[in-house]
Amino acid sequence: MKRRDLLKAAAILPVATLGMAHAASADKKEKMSFDEVYDLIIVGSGFAGLSAAYSANKAGLKNILIIEKMIAYGGASAICGGIVCMPGTKLQEKHGIEDSAELLVQDMVKVGRGFNHPELAMTMATQASTAYDMMMDCGVEFKDKLLRLGSHSAPRGHIPSNASGGGIVVPMHKHLLEKGIKFQNRTNVSAIISDDSGVSGVAVQTDFDSRTGKFAKELTYKSRHGVVIASGGWGSDKQFVKTTMPVYADLRTTAQSGATADMIKSLLAAGSLPVMLDMYQLGPWGSPDERPAGPGSFFSDYAFSEGIAVDPKTGKRFVNELSSRRTRSEAELVVMQKGTKETPNYPFTFCSEETTEHAEGFHAAYRDGAVKKSDSVAELAKRHGVDEATLTQTIADWNEIVKGAPDPFNKPLDVKTELKAPFYSFRLSPVLHYCMGGVAITPDAQVIDATTCEPIKGLFAAGEIAGGVHGMDRLGGCSSIDGLVFGQIAGRTAAKYKANA
Numbered sequence: 001m002k003r004r005d006l007l008k009a010a011a012i013l014p015v016a017t018l019g020m021a022h023a024a025s026a027d028k029k030e031k032m033s034f035d036e037v038y039d040l041i042i043v044g045s046g047f048a049g050l051s052a053a054y055s056a057n058k059a060g061l062k063n064i065l066i067i068e069k070m071i072a073y074g075g076a077s078a079i080c081g082g083i084v085c086m087p088g089t090k091l092q093e094k095h096g097i098e099d100s101a102e103l104l105v106q107d108m109v110k111v112g113r114g115f116n117h118p119e120l121a122m123t124m125a126t127q128a129s130t131a132y133d134m135m136m137d138c139g140v141e142f143k144d145k146l147l148r149l150g151s152h153s154a155p156r157g158h159i160p161s162n163a164s165g166g167g168i169v170v171p172m173h174k175h176l177l178e179k180g181i182k183f184q185n186r187t188n189v190s191a192i193i194s195d196d197s198g199v200s201g202v203a204v205q206t207d208f209d210s211r212t213g214k215f216a217k218e219l220t221y222k223s224r225h226g227v228v229i230a231s232g233g234w235g236s237d238k239q240f241v242k243t244t245m246p247v248y249a250d251l252r253t254t255a256q257s258g259a260t261a262d263m264i265k266s267l268l269a270a271g272s273l274p275v276m277l278d279m280y281q282l283g284p285w286g287s288p289d290e291r292p293a294g295p296g297s298f299f300s301d302y303a304f305s306e307g308i309a310v311d312p313k314t315g316k317r318f319v320n321e322l323s324s325r326r327t328r329s330e331a332e333l334v335v336m337q338k339g340t341k342e343t344p345n346y347p348f349t350f351c352s353e354e355t356t357e358h359a360e361g362f363h364a365a366y367r368d369g370a371v372k373k374s375d376s377v378a379e380l381a382k383r384h385g386v387d388e389a390t391l392t393q394t395i396a397d398w399n400e401i402v403k404g405a406p407d408p409f410n411k412p413l414d415v416k417t418e419l420k421a422p423f424y425s426f427r428l429s430p431v432l433h434y435c436m437g438g439v440a441i442t443p444d445a446q447v448i449d450a451t452t453c454e455p456i457k458g459l460f461a462a463g464e465i466a467g468g469v470h471g472m473d474r475l476g477g478c479s480s481i482d483g484l485v486f487g488q489i490a491g492r493t494a495a496k497y498k499a500n501a
Contacts, residue, residue, distance in 0.1 A: 046077030048230035048463030051487025059495035085477030112471020198457025226458030233435035275467030276437030284328035286431030298361030307351030315390030438467035
């Protein structure tokens with residue numbers, strides 16, 4: 001059998017027959033010749049992949065290759081808001097904020113509805129500060145302030161200086177290049193290669209065009225220390241989303257176009273144990289007036305925190321604006337169901353001008369028209385189709401809460417800002433944001449075998465491709481720290497593992 005045919009056959013074998021397939025084809029795989037050989041191969045160039053390369057290099061590996069399917073490096077990490085929620089950092093200490101790993105885990109379990117894998121959640125929380133140290137070493141800069149996101153018990157959101165994930169990806173990429181780490185873009189991994197000793201490499205398609213699926217060559221790469229999969233989620237794969245969660249099939253997504261299900265399928269074909277593949281997170285800061293994850297989504301975090309969200313039909317608040325993303329998204333969907341295609345009923349969040357003076361994303365969202373200015377309550381009410389008298393009372397009630405009156409929604413107030421004209425508002429419509437499930441991993445980032453429930457030798461995973469850390473839903477700013485922490489762990493674990501030569 002030709003090498004190419006063997007790889008194709010291995011890639012499509014059902015999970016149930018993998019054990020027999022491994023045994024039957026082991027001799028053939030061991031005799032395979034590889035086109036290139038590396039100390040470690042990492043699939044994905046976002047937070048998790050970069051962190052894996054960083055820690056593996058620190059552990060002594062030199063010949064490391066990071067593979068990226070798309071033209072641009074960084075994946076979803078490069079285009080996200082970049083907020084990283086970490087307890088116990090020097091910046092928290094500087095601002096006198098009391099926080100702990102245990103408190104973060106409590107928040108995670110509450111939002112995750114108790115479906116979190118405890119060891120994974122605690123590992124992420126306790127090692128979060130090491131990710132902060134890694135980013136500092138790579139030259140990442142953060143603003144001198146911290147933000148409390150929804151359902152967090154303390155302000156622990158660290159904001160990159162440019163308020164973008166690129167503020168982390170770019171300096172880390174530069175740092176790794178200086179360390180001799182190799183990057184190869186437009187390279188699609190078509191199969192994970194294994195033999196009787198474990199995972200030994202990958203089959204790739206070079207000069208890959210993600211739009212057409214065309215490529216120049218098929219090659220095989222060997223990895224002496226196994227393979228780290230850090231390829232992210234599959235939010236742009238409409239077929240996979242529809243098959244696993246039909247009700248979300250038509251939602252817009254924040255995922256970049258390369259976020260397809262290819263790698264999760266390859267992991268399943270390699271015998272990996274799946275975890276909650278039908279669980280997805282919705283982003284409550286999506287809007288019909290901008291692209292998913294546009295600048296308004298960043299602004300809305302401040303509007304949720306210092307302003308309020310209103311149902312146009314009632315003119316009243318309908319949710320704790322700092323509750324979990326799932327709670328807010330579900331509440332927004334209920335509000336939207338009151339409208340029709342001809343007369344939609346989009347909920348909206350708004351704040352005072354005082355908030356816009358320090359809210360990241362505001363200027364771009366206002367420039368683009370997603371955020372609208374209203375010089376009076378009457379103008380705000382007319383803009384969103386709300387009864388003016390009711391909205392006036394809702395604003396007055398909120399201002400009393402700011403002064404100390406009890407809040408029926410129990411929203412925490414770190415910054416107490418009264419609502420007064422001019423107002424800046426943003427319409428809301430949830431978007432598909434994050435794949436909660438993935439493959440099962442150990443706290444050492446080893447991928448777990450579906451048949452034995454033991455680690456698959458030489459196969460590691462980190463970031464969104466791995467499930468279990470967050471349960472049914474996750475806290476804002478925790479996908480980034482998840483990838484950064486478990487990426488480091490995967491790199492260290494892989495460095496200790498040595499496949500057969």
